[in-house]
Amino acid sequence: MSSSPLVHSLGSATRAYEQPTGGWFLNNAGWVTGRERTLVVDTLATEARSARLLDAVRKDTGHDGDQLVAAITHWHGDHAHGAIQIARAGGRLLATGHSAAMIGAGPHLFEMVFAFDGWGDVTPPKIDELVSEPTTVDLGGISADVLPVPWVAHTEGDLVVHVPSDGVLFTGDLVFVGVVPLVMAGTAEGWIKALDWLATLEHRHLVPGHGPMQGAGSTAVADLRAYLSWLLEVTAVDAPDFDALDAQARQRWASWSEGERHAVNLMKTHADQHGTTADVATLAMAMLKPFGGPIPLDI
Template sequence: MHRTALIPAALAALLLATPATAQDFSKIEVESTKVAEGVYALKGAGGNLGLVVGEDRAFLIDDQYAPMVPKIRAAVSAITDKPVSFVLNTHWHGDHTGGNEAFAEAGTLVVAHDNVRTRLSSDQVMAAFDRTVPAAPKGALPVITFNDQVTFHVGGHTVRTIHIPSAHTDGDAIVHLPETNVIHTGDLVFYGLYPVVDYSNGGSLKGMADATAKLMEMSNEDTRFIPGHGPVVITRRQLAEYLQMLRVVHARLETLIGEGKTLEEVIAAKPTAEFDEQWGKGFLPPDRWVRINYQGMAPAGDAK
């Protein structure tokens, strides 16, 4: 089944309304793809999930929305009968953490960067979308947090979880599986659409580009990436295309802002023009994406 059309709806549910009212989850199924031996990607209503199946337990990367949990569990059960011992949140957004409480109630330990627990513990403003996200219930908060990195040993798989500062948010983590040469990028990578940059919560376009460059440095031509949004598996060549887009657009915006251009002048300059065919058909159309980044990058008095 073709799933690309679900990406804008999933992000709209996160950013613009409560998930239960923004989407009819009954119509969405969770599909699994084997990425490597013991490693799977799952696609449903929110960010792409990762599943690592060890000899005695399983490790889940992100958990989408609460109404999707039964379908996620069913998809996992179709792959393995091992218990899900850990859920790792790649960042705090609701399409990656909405299932936390349900998994925790079943005995799964929720893990995330320190800043994820901090963000989930109180109301958070997303100024670019004129939205305040209410605090998560106490039972949804990560019970294990880390500052820099933490390594899990999941029955034959080394699961290296590494914090990436100030990129999509201030609490991003990637998951590196060295034995199988797979990396789950979280929302550092939106392949095929312009990415959400959460400036209100520590994100930046430069940080997104720097993070993607780090992913390139960590990988080789055989590495498979599970991006936060887009197709469930991409190659290093595709990641390089994404990095090129981020670098070029950031440099252009930096130059235009440095020249004192207004928001309207920057939008009129069309700094994303040659990338719009590939990246501009998702949740954020080109002008909206330029506006968000201008407002995040420009001096406070100019970002109108």
């Protein structure tokens, strides 16, 4: 992936680190800086990319070592793999209990799903603080609220970071912009509740987990909510025609990348609505079908 990340100044204390839109494992991150320490929101998928992110943090803030705190929005590797670098530098790591357990069970490379050998050192670190209720992190003159999501949404253990003084909301993968979301580890129903909850957090800038930054007047959350509502609507019947619905989704949301996820989202949402368990291997095979094998990564 040749495009370089963009660093956005979203206020006196807040920066967003935007990676290119489109492509697996290309997530956004960011940081919030006070006089005494910096809160890093998420890391990146590979050792090299995370190292570049942390170099940007140090250059912008002058903070390092125990002046760094990281909030990991959920356990997926694109957001969590670089956390080991913050831990080894002497920083602290925050995550929900479920995310901490899943991170500790990793690293999650999904070698049967993705063809890639450039991860580098992504050893799972120990999470220092489990976030089970809203937590305010004092950075010295600036504070950030780390808020666990009350529902199983994108995953069972999502959290968001809200910076009221700069009007910034880091959503993690509760929001995808221009990219098909992935319901595989969560639920469409809970995700919709989480999106409605985000609207109660005042913000002028929204940093999605994937895709470009969003400002006032953005329809990104409404667009995502409409997609998730469609999933629930079309999978409410006992025996939907998954192939036809997949084709419909690819046409309706043709501008969104990673269209192979529609098949997974439909099957997972149907299982959730009908009280059955979606077989992970079956979901993976449905996603790999357009590729005829593991998905090649360009990260």
